[in-house]
Amino acid sequence: xxxxxxxxxxxxxxxxHPTGIMRWVTTTNHKDIGTMYLWFSLxxxxxxxxxxxxIRAELFQPGIQILEPxxxxxxxxxxxxxxxxxxxxxxxxxxxNWQIPMMVGAPDMAFARMNNWSFWLLIPAALLxxxxxxxxxxxxxGGWTFYPPLSTQGGLGVDMMLFAVHIxxxxxxxxxxxxxxxxxxxxxxxxxxxKMPLFVWTWLITAxxxxxxxxxxxxxxxMLITDRHFGTSFFNAAGGGDPVLFQHIFWFFGHPExxxxxxxxxxxVSEIIPTFSRKPLFGYSSMxxxxxxxxxLSCIVWAHHMFxxxxxxxxxxxxMYATMLIAVPTGVKVxxxxxxxxxxxxxxxxxxLFAIGFIFLFVIGGFSGVICAIVPIDIQVQxxxxxxxxxxxxxxxxxxxxxxxxxxxxxxxxxxxxxDETLGKWHxxxxxxxxxxxxFVQHFLGLAGMPRRIPDYALQFADFNMISSLGAFGFGLTxxxxxxxxxxxxxSKEPAPEKPWDGAKTLxxxxxxxxxxxxxxxxxxxxx
Amino acid sequence: xxxxxxxxxxxxTALALYSSMAVGSKYNFQEPQSVIAQDIYDQHMxxxxxxxxxxxxxxxxxxxxxxxxxxxxxxxxxxFHHSTTAEVIWTxxxxxxxxxxxxxxxxxxxxxxxxxxxxxxxxxxxxxWMWGYDYLQGxxxxxxxxxxxxxxxxxxxxxxxxxxxxLLEVDNHVVVPVGKKVRMILTxxxxxxxxxVPALGVKQDAIPGFIRDSWFTADTPGIYxxxxxxxxxxxxxYMPIVVEVLDEEAYSEWAAEKxxxxxxxxxxxxxxxxxxxxxxxxxxxxxxxxxxx
Numbered sequence: 001x002x003x004x005x006x007x008x009x010x011x012x013x014x015x016x017h018p019t020g021i022m023r024w025v026t027t028t029n030h031k032d033i034g035t036m037y038l039w040f041s042l043x044x045x046x047x048x049x050x051x052x053x054x055i056r057a058e059l060f061q062p063g064i065q066i067l068e069p070x071x072x073x074x075x076x077x078x079x080x081x082x083x084x085x086x087x088x089x090x091x092x093x094x095x096x097n098w099q100i101p102m103m104v105g106a107p108d109m110a111f112a113r114m115n116n117w118s119f120w121l122l123i124p125a126a127l128l129x130x131x132x133x134x135x136x137x138x139x140x141x142g143g144w145t146f147y148p149p150l151s152t153q154g155g156l157g158v159d160m161m162l163f164a165v166h167i168x169x170x171x172x173x174x175x176x177x178x179x180x181x182x183x184x185x186x187x188x189x190x191x192x193x194x195k196m197p198l199f200v201w202t203w204l205i206t207a208x209x210x211x212x213x214x215x216x217x218x219x220x221x222x223m224l225i226t227d228r229h230f231g232t233s234f235f236n237a238a239g240g241g242d243p244v245l246f247q248h249i250f251w252f253f254g255h256p257e258x259x260x261x262x263x264x265x266x267x268x269v270s271e272i273i274p275t276f277s278r279k280p281l282f283g284y285s286s287m288x289x290x291x292x293x294x295x296x297l298s299c300i301v302w303a304h305h306m307f308x309x310x311x312x313x314x315x316x317x318x319x320m321y322a323t324m325l326i327a328v329p330t331g332v333k334v335x336x337x338x339x340x341x342x343x344x345x346x347x348x349x350x351x352x353l354f355a356i357g358f359i360f361l362f363v364i365g366g367f368s369g370v371i372c373a374i375v376p377i378d379i380q381v382q383x384x385x386x387x388x389x390x391x392x393x394x395x396x397x398x399x400x401x402x403x404x405x406x407x408x409x410x411x412x413x414x415x416x417x418x419x420d421e422t423l424g425k426w427h428x429x430x431x432x433x434x435x436x437x438x439x440f441v442q443h444f445l446g447l448a449g450m451p452r453r454i455p456d457y458a459l460q461f462a463d464f465n466m467i468s469s470l471g472a473f474g475f476g477l478t479x480x481x482x483x484x485x486x487x488x489x490x491x492s493k494e495p496a497p498e499k500p501w502d503g504a505k506t507l508x509x510x511x512x513x514x515x516x517x518x519x520x521x522x523x524x525x526x527x528x
Numbered sequence: 529x530x531x532x533x534x535x536x537x538x539x540x541t542a543l544a545l546y547s548s549m550a551v552g553s554k555y556n557f558q559e560p561q562s563v564i565a566q567d568i569y570d571q572h573m574x575x576x577x578x579x580x581x582x583x584x585x586x587x588x589x590x591x592x593x594x595x596x597x598x599x600x601x602x603x604x605x606x607x608f609h610h611s612t613t614a615e616v617i618w619t620x621x622x623x624x625x626x627x628x629x630x631x632x633x634x635x636x637x638x639x640x641x642x643x644x645x646x647x648x649x650x651x652x653x654x655x656x657w658m659w660g661y662d663y664l665q666g667x668x669x670x671x672x673x674x675x676x677x678x679x680x681x682x683x684x685x686x687x688x689x690x691x692x693x694x695l696l697e698v699d700n701h702v703v704v705p706v707g708k709k710v711r712m713i714l715t716x717x718x719x720x721x722x723x724x725v726p727a728l729g730v731k732q733d734a735i736p737g738f739i740r741d742s743w744f745t746a747d748t749p750g751i752y753x754x755x756x757x758x759x760x761x762x763x764x765x766y767m768p769i770v771v772e773v774l775d776e777e778a779y780s781e782w783a784a785e786k787x788x789x790x791x792x793x794x795x796x797x798x799x800x801x802x803x804x805x806x807x808x809x810x811x812x813x814x815x816x817x818x819x820x821x
Contacts, residue, residue: 063686150719237737280609310740313641345605346598367579376636383757449726454765
């Protein structure tokens with residue numbers, strides 16, 4: 001990892017810091033912390049990916065082969081939790097740490113020590129999640145949404161999971177307060193809010209959503225813990241509580257959460273598309289307004305996850321209409337990206353490929369989202385593989401593809417070396433093919449009636465499951481290629497060009513050398 | 529240029545064929561057997577076509593741009609970056625499309641929620657991991673039974689070849705008459721379950737301590753299979769639901785037979801109890817005898 005900053009000493013800044021492990025333990029540098037976030041999320045991505053491989057191996061054929069039902073449920077539960085809280089969210093925070101100070105012309109994040117703390121909190125949380133597999137009773141098996149009363153039944157593994165979620169929530173809140181403060185107070189002179197790069201805008205809005213949603217998650221987790229151990233009955237009907245209350249509180253957090261995972265992805269794509277189209281982003285201000293309206297709408301649609309729990313007609317209609325409305329600002333974004341590409345001067349390096357792949361597949365996920373929003377149709381597809389396909393289209397080919405695109409886009413700036421373009425393109429095309437192979441057929445499985453979270457299935461689902469498993473194995477293996485590309489890039493001897501992307505217009509490309517020095521913008525640039 | 533439009537046409541035709549294949553096959557919803565399921569099926573098809581049209585329009589433009597506006601063909605970048613007219617248009621059009629989608633959906637939601645004046649009422653109770661059924665009202669009132677997965681363990685463990693209805697078969701079917709409005713009342717005994725029969729267009733969570741309801745009217749006699757749709761623990765995948773729809777006469781016969789056999793069972797149960805009691809008396813008497821000796 002030290003190679004990332006191999007030649008920082010050339011810049012003559014005051015960049016004394018401890019060496020070896022203490023550099024990483026005590027660091028308050030946004031770049032070091034960003035790097036740790038990114039490696040951490042990559043490690044968790046492979047942990048969650050290993051669980052996914054186990055799930056798909058079990059579902060390769062009908063019958064129980066390698067995972068007993070209870071362990072299968074633990075695998076799906078921890079796959080979800082680790083991917084959401086361990087892989088996708090920390091990866092975006094890693095991007096924020098690296099990029100936000102450089103993009104707004106700040107020397108570092110506003111609260112540098114808290115930044116260190118919010119990263120190091122992730123480690124015990126991750127250890128709790130992973131080690132819960134080895135305690136008596138096994139890991140939590142009630143799904144990543146841990147609905148009671150099922151989640152009140154589990155053993156120690158459930159408590160470890162709940163505690164981990166608490167810690168991860170605290171880390172996220174600190175991270176987002178840090179981002180809000182940095183963006184609002186530390187912009188370079190002349191950089192008004194409406195001149196900020198869109199990645200910064202989407203993260204600012206995301207950070208507000210986190211500050212709003214995470215305490216709600218902490219509340220519901222605490223209520224569950226007291227139900228489990230201290231005799232309260234928030235979610236227990238026998239004691240006057242209501243299991244559905246949990247679902248309302250959980251999804252009041254959970255729906256903003258899905259936008260927390262996609263808004264920064266919109267931001268990354270909105271940086272990449274103009275750069276490689278060599279044309280300014282079309283409709284900058286409508287992009288900002290669209291992001292803000294998605295964020296606001298995301299707070300009033302939570303019960304669309306609960307259409308089958310039994311709601312009054314008016315409730316179902318309200319949540320259906322509100323959910324459908326989200327298609328409008330999301331559509332505006334897609335149209336704006338298309339208009340940015342229109343009459344551009346496009347080249348198709350790996351970041352651009354991932355960005356276009358993102359738009360293409362995210363739109364499919366958006367369409368299945370509109371279909372899920374229609375209450376009568378949702379009654380059929382809720383808790384089936386259709387929903388699994390839907391949210392993997394928005395989270396894998398959505399959030400993850402944007403992260404890959406962003407990683408390739410900024411790797412030269414971060415490491416000072418160029419990644420291998422040919423291998424990058426292989427990574428994109430293999431990911432694209434295997435992703436669709438794994439998840440497109442799951443739409444059919446869901447429509448035909450295969451419920452989610454089952455370790456074994458009726459025979460008519462056999463062939464699509466086999467295709468899906470093969471695609472998933474291919475997708476998993478392809479990601480090893482990404483690790484190879486990143487390591488090769490870091491170890492490469494050849495320096496990257498000062499500005500590898502001639503269309504890039506943001507401060508980190510126009511005002512900083514490549515690689516970015518350990519401390520950047522000690523004197524703020526002036527933005528005109 | 530002509531080659532390209534031929535290729536586009538071929539692509540669109542292939543796509544259309546592919547989607548028409550979807551109708552009534554394993555690529556789509558199960559064949560609907562109730563008014564609601566039919567509505568759902570039709571609305572899903574309508575949405576699918578609308579989405580496909582938008583998809584082709586948007587990505588047609590994007591891929592045209594990708595082909596023509598690339599540096600490698602020498603295209604020079606323009607510098608426009610906004611157009612209020614365009615942005616207003618592409619905000620309003622999606623709104624209109626959404627209204628077209630929401631209108632029929634609203635009518636169906638209202639119809640789905642109308643559980644009033646049923647011909648019969650059945651209560652389904654979710655247990656870890658089986659269903660219990662009680663016929664509460666209408667013909668067959670008083671029938672009560674449990675319904676468990678009947679697929680043998682050996683098939684799950686791959687020791688026997690799997691049967692045709694692997695994991696979708698139960699010991700006792702829920703039997704209902706054709707053409708009658710059946711109101712399902714749902715609850716659960718332990719954790720949340722969900723009662724789902726795709727062909728009838730019914731899915732409703734069964735929540736412990738609370739009552740929820742839903743309804744269906746089956747159009748044709750037959751056997752319709754579904755599964756629990758809410759994660760309920762270890763054997764969540766092993767609690768199917770099988771609804772058997774009979775014509776009215778056959779249903780009356782079934783109901784009468786079922787009630788009679790239930791009566792017999794309870795008589796048997798009572799006589800077992802008497803047997804036990806008399807056994808105890810006999811033992812006591814024997815003990816007395818031995819004491820006396």
